Amino acid sequence: MTPLQGMRHTAIPGQRNESDSLFPLAMTCDKDAVTLDQFIAWVSESRDDLLALSSQHGAVAFRGFATPTVDDFDAFVQALNLENFPYAKSLSNAVRVNRTPRVFSANEAPPEVKIFFHHEMAQTPLYPKYILFYCEIAPESGGATPLCRSDILFAKLAQLCPEFAAKCESTGLRYTNVMPGVDDAKSGMGRSWHSTLGVETKAEAEARLGELGYSYEWLADDCLKATTPQLPAVMEVSPGQKTFFNQLIAAYCGWKDERNDPSDAIRHGDGTKLDPDAVNVAVRLAEELAYDHQWHPGDIVLLDNTVAMHARRPFKGTRKVLASLAEMRTHAFDAVV
Incomplete structure (x- = not known):
């Protein structure tokens, strides 16, 4: 160049x-x-x-x-x-x-x-x-x-919390969030289910979620609670270079508004709860490694x-x-x- x-x-x-x-x-x-x-x-x-x-x-x-x-x-x-x-x-x-x-x-x-x-x-x-x-x-x-740098974070996490890092890699993660019926700009995750899924009706939403492998539940006030299929938590971007490719920190710490509780937002792919101490280590490492x-x-x-x-x-x-x-x-x- x-x-x-x-x-x-x-x-x-x-x-x-x-x-x-x-x-x-x-x-x-x-x-x-x-x-x-x-x-x-x-x-x-x-x-x-x-x-x-x-x-x-x-x-x-x-x-x-x-x-x-x-x-x-x-x-x-x-x-x-x-x-x-x-x-x-x-x-x-x-x-x-x-x-x-x-x-x-x-x-x-x-x-x-x-x-x-x-x-x-x-x-x-x-x-x-x-x-x-x-x-x-x-x-x-x-x-x-x-x-x-998520590859640096994962390498350090694997050293400090080897069982947690291994479980994230071996079982992946599932995410749950509640979407409103209309956009809510007061929330960092307030996009409506209409906009998120690109649909107009509940029937279309259900069909789209089915295509994606999500489970779902309709709630009051036209809200939609959706849970992802099992998704990877670790990605190998090149031979031997693994990254902590997920939204674990954001979901655990930040998916909070009048509809969402972070404690229900994320679990291991096998349905078990996350180790809060290990999650806090990941949060700390991200801040220590951060460039602002x-x-x-x-x-x-x-x-x-x-x-x-x-x-x-x-x-x-x-x-x-x-x-x-x-x-x-x-x-x-x-x-x-």
Whole structure:
């Protein structure tokens, strides 16, 4: 990959060095040295290298480039020539608002709500290989997007809690959540069952859940309680490199609103409850390994969703961080015989 004139790798506050790999890898350019057209052309030409770097490092951050608008970010995303994963086709429970066909708000939850570490949509059979984040407006304070190398976390978890780590790998996980009949923007997981499942009627919802292998129960106030099939909790992304690919931390710590109780949100795939002490170790490790990306307007972060988890810190002021998903993948639990 040949850098443009005036472009260079850079240190970024809080950057970590994990397994001889910078996390995230960060790039910048001299002020006014690279035009938007030059940058987008370079992204297109360097596409394969950039994706490989995101997988090697977990994330690649771009700061100081000529990307002051959402349309500029959209052009960046299109330059990578990745299959779009429209949010409307996802099974995520977060409420989001589209800005372009590829770009939408990262989460509409209130600023005081902390969003815990997770791999995007790992709690569903469908997930994106890549996530791209963009800062349109940086908050007055707080609002960082923490990132965590999930392969490093799993290696440490296996050392500290070997039985728990082994059980997560051998039985997978099941997730349960209650979806409202209409979008609830006050909740970090308030997307309605209509939007989540892409249906209009209860009969269509039941058919869709059947296709996906979910069990379900209709509750009062037009709410739908759904439980996933057994899903993997650990992913081998390359030979010998395993990641803690799940939503265990987010579900256990953060799936709480007037409809949902975190204690009922997640279990091992065999139906047994999680060891709370081991879960707390995983939560602690994620925080210890976290890199907090403090947003500057125009920042872009390219994330390999199978390698790195992300979260959101509470904030004050106006924060507009946008996202784009790419390359829909599917996963299912395969028992080890």
